[in-house]
Amino acid sequence: MSAAGGIGAARRGVGIAGLTCLWFAVLASSAGAIYAKYRARELFVQLERLDAGRDELDAEWGQLQLEQSAWSTYAFVERVASERLHMIAPDPHAIEIVKP
Secondary structure: OOHHHHHHHHHHHHHHHHHHHHHHHHHHHHHHHHHHHHHHHHHHHHHHHHHHHHHHHHHHHHHHHHHHHHHHOOOHHHHHHHHHOOOOOOHHHOOOOOOO
């Protein structure tokens, strides 16, 4: 009977060791899940910040395009040439066309 009692005790030892290993595996898995959720939230916040920055840059790009189109109009160029550079259109009789 002592041999049978020894086998039962050995099985309980393996069962307790297995249960302990399983318990640590569950704890490690839980810690991994918690870290993954934390990291996902952190990355989502970063993504939202980058989206907001992109939206601001898109708005600024639109404003710059409007400004460029306003500066390239014929009336604006003519006004700047006459006011700032003191340029005037030549007399039509003074214009000579040169053919190549």
